Amino acid sequence: MVLNSNDMVHLALLSFFKGLIVLGIMLFHAAYTVYAERKIIGRIQSRLGPREVGPYGLLQPLADLVKLLTKEDILPKEADRFLFKLAPLLLLVTTIVNLSVIPFYPDFIIADVHVGILVILAFAGLGVYGVILGGYASGSKYSLLGGLRSAAQMLSYEIPLTVSLAGVILAAESFRLGDIVEAQANSLFGMNLFPQVIGFLVFLICAFAETNRAPFDLPEAESELVAGYMTEYSGFRMGLFFLGEYISMYVMALLISLCYLGGWSLPPWMLSLLPILKEIPPVLILLVKVYFFIFLFIWVRATFPRYRFDQLMRLSWKVLIPLSFLNLLIVMFFKLLT
Amino acid sequence: MNPENYVPTEYLPLFIMLVLATLFAIGGLLLGAFIRPRFYYPEKLEPYECGNEPSGLPWQKIAIRYIPIAILFVVFDVEIAFLYLLGVSFSSISPLALGGAIFFIFLIILGFFYDLKKGYLEWTRF
Amino acid sequence: MSVVRILFFYFAFVILLSAFMGLRQRSPVKALLWILLLFVHIGGLYLLLNAEVLAFLQIIIYAGAILVLYLIMLLILDVREEERSMLYLKNWQSRIWAGLLVSFFFILGSLTFVNKHRGEHTLDKLKEVGPSKILGRLLFEDFTFPLIILAFLLLVPLLGIGLLFVKRRQDGSA
Amino acid sequence: MGLLNGYLVLGVLLFGIGLLGFIIRRNLIMMLISVEIMLNAVNIKLVALSHFMQDLKGQVMTLFVMASAAGAVAIGLIILLMVYRNKGTVDVEKYDLLRED
Incomplete structure (x- = not known):
């Protein structure tokens, strides 16, 4: 594309404001997901959850923010100062950038690139550095071991995740998430879920592991490694790690909805059954799907006990990876039939 | 179009998002730096070790069981790269090429199952 | 200076x-x-060179996998700072020879190249079909045999992992 | 001077730096990293030529270089680990079992 400098400035400004909007909405969501999580888990465990700050505790995220900002920022004396400061930034930034290639509805995407899925995988791969460096730079044994364990966890679950995404790419023959959604809307079942149930389940389990959520929240396994690579972090730096976790939850939920559930489109048979569904704005459909997965994340956390580390590894290597390749085989077979 | 003046404009927003995210994180940290208290004393800066005096250096040799995982990850990452390219061009290649690609994938899966069979991925093996 | 050049010089620097x-x-x-x-x-x-797929594969494979492997290796072996001394090039003559060798490559590489070949994949064609599709087709159609060889090459580390599990004998030999 | 020459010169310079690193480092891991840098220098040239000659074969070649580099690194680090087990160090200068003193 040959653009003159005027167009370039225009594009830059446009994407700057789009980025601001997305970032703002996402931060708001992340803050209130923490609140929702505490409320829902409280209800599940027949407690009330936060209710002191504001009506129904609705101002709780604000109070959390103030607390994180005013907490002391401790740099342990053995720490490698530069790397210690770099690690949470690396994790958070690589997570936020993923949002820029995710379409929220047909015309709203920050960077409309050909290789959307590759971008997400590339930045997810860079996120591993945040974990390892955070563990290494703290100068504490628990941190180092926790960092290595989390890194091993992320690496082992990235393989089944990416292989099951290969099934999605195969079905749509494109890397662009918008094309993937369109291909699903035109397909037989209206969503990728149906030929690829195995892939969907594998992706879901890996999404839990990639975001370090229960039942795979080994970094938060107090009984084993204190708080893993986050042990020595305090105040807002730890807040950055947490923010990264919640935003990556949203990235994963968005990815699942876009890749397997048809994103903002509804299956054709559903539309022909209930024509009134055509009137729903596409962004709402996507939001419902995303909120469902976020609720699932919270629900699972309140329900399942934590995996032990060797069980975690065994699950990935012995179950999920063979299953993901099986899924790929099935998709190839389907594709060759049609 | 001339390759001399090709600019990948569609990646400009990605870069802007990168800058925005960095600015947000650093801005938060700076904001915190102005309002948070600082009362440091030596005990506070000790690395956490369940309340005991820290013993020994924090960096030590660790069991090599992470290495098989990392090596398998590298190999699978390369395979995934080819898998994705196969996925994108699946319906436009000839059967022979498809056979070659599937052979490539299967040979690596074979190697993986060999490792699995031999128990190299058992976490408790070391 | 055009935008391309500024970007190129930034990246090169x-x-x-x-x-x-x-x-x-x-x-x-x-x-x-x-x-x-x-x-x-x-x-x-690579993005500047219109190789989007390759650009992100570079980050996925090199930065996300190979370098992580190196990093884990460093942490596991606890490699500390090394001493400041050279292995090769200990005297000034060898340094001069090495410098001459490198500059020979430099001159040879940048001056003897004549750019005549023009392929069929022009920018317009790439934009029309999609660069990743053309890349995949070219890879699997024209490079089927190298791909099979590559499969065997990648099989080697998978089989070689077994070496890590060889027990040491008592006398210290592996 | 076209932009292509810039890319070619960049490739050569990067190759030179990689070579220099291979020569001056004593840490085996860093020596392997220098090899990676040299491979990357070649990759830059391949992709640049592919872009300016409008032929995607260069990119395919780069893909192969990346893949084989990954395989080589994997096996190289296994060997490094074996050596480390015997010697207890990654310093190349200590690997002098066959040297006569």
């Missing part, structure tokens, strides 16, 4: 700087971080 800094850094973990910067910027350079 950072690539050379980070390669240099990475290789003169004594602490291995910091050196790896410089190399990470190098790999990411090479990815950026």
Whole structure:
């Protein structure tokens, strides 16, 4: 594309404001997901959850923010100062950038690139550095071991995740998430879920592991490694790690909805059954799907006990990876039939 | 179009998002730096070790069981790269090429199952 | 100066700087971080060269897998800062020879190249069909045999993992 | 001077730095990293030529270089680990079992 400098400035400004909007909405969501999580888990465990700050505790995220900002920022004396400061930034930034290639509805995407899925995988791969460096730079044994364990966890679950995404790419023959959604809307079942149930389940389990959520929240396994690579972090730096976790939850939920559930489109048979569904704005459909997965994340956390580390590894290597390749085989077979 | 003046404009927003995210994180940290208290004393800066005096250096040799995982990850990452390219061009290649690609994938899966069979991925093996 | 040139010079500068800094850094973990910067910027350079797929594969494979393997290796072996001395090139004559050799490559590489070949994949065609599709088709159609060879090459480390599990004998030999 | 020459010169310079690193470092891991840098230098040239000659074969070649580099690194680090087990160090200068003193 040959653009003159005027167009370039225009594009830059446009994407700057789009980025601001997305970032703002996402931060708001992340803050209130923490609140929702505490409320829902409280209800599940027949407690009330936060209710002191504001009506129904609705101002709780604000109070959390103030607390994180005013907490002391401790740099342990053995720490490698530069790397210690770099690690949470690396994790958070690589997570936020993923949002820029995710379409929220047909015309709203920050960077409309050909290789959307590759971008997400590339930045997810860079996120591993945040974990390892955070563990290494703290100068504490628990941190180092926790960092290595989390890194091993992320690496082992990235393989089944990416292989099951290969099934999605195969079905749509494109890397662009918008094309993937369109291909699903035109397909037989209206969503990728149906030929690829195995892939969907594998992706879901890996999404839990990639975001370090229960039942795979080994970094938060107090009984084993204190708080893993986050042990020595305090105040807002730890807040950055947490923010990264919640935003990556949203990235994963968005990815699942876009890749397997048809994103903002509804299956054709559903539309022909209930024509009134055509009137729903596409962004709402996507939001419902995303909120469902976020609720699932919270629900699972309140329900399942934590995996032990060797069980975690065994699950990935012995179950999920063979299953993901099986899924790929099935998709190839389907594709060759049609 | 001339390759001399090709600019990948569609990646400009990605870069802007990168800058925005960095600015947000650093801005938060700076904001915190102005309002948070600082009362440091030596005990506070000790690395956490369940309340005991820290013993020994924090960096030590660790069991090599992470290495098989990392090596398998590298190999699978390369395979995934080819898998994705196969996925994108699946319906436009000839059967022979498809056979070659599937052979490539299967040979690596074979190697993986060999490792699995031999128990190299058992976490408790070391 | 056009935008392309500014971008090119930025990337070239950072690539050379980070390669240099990475290789003169004594602490291995910091050196790896410089190399990470190098790999990411090479990815950026590939974007300038209209190789989007390759740019992100560069980050996925080199930065996300190979360098992580190195990093885990460093942490596991607990490699500390190395001493400041040279293995090769201990006297000035050999340094001069090495410098001459490198500059010979430099001159040879940049001056003897004549750019005549023109392929069929023009920018317009790439934009029309989609670069990743053309790349995949070319890879699997024209390079089927190298792909099969590559499969055997990648099989080697998978089989070689077994070496890590060889028990040491009592006398210290492997 | 076209932009292509810039890319070619960049490739050569990066190759030179990689070579220099291979020569001056004593840490085996860093020596392997220098090899990676040299491979990357070649990759830059391949992709640049592919872009300016409008032929995607260069990119395919780069893909192969990346893949084989990954395989080589994997096996190289296994060997490094074996050596480390015997010697207890990654310093190349200590690997002098066959040297006569």
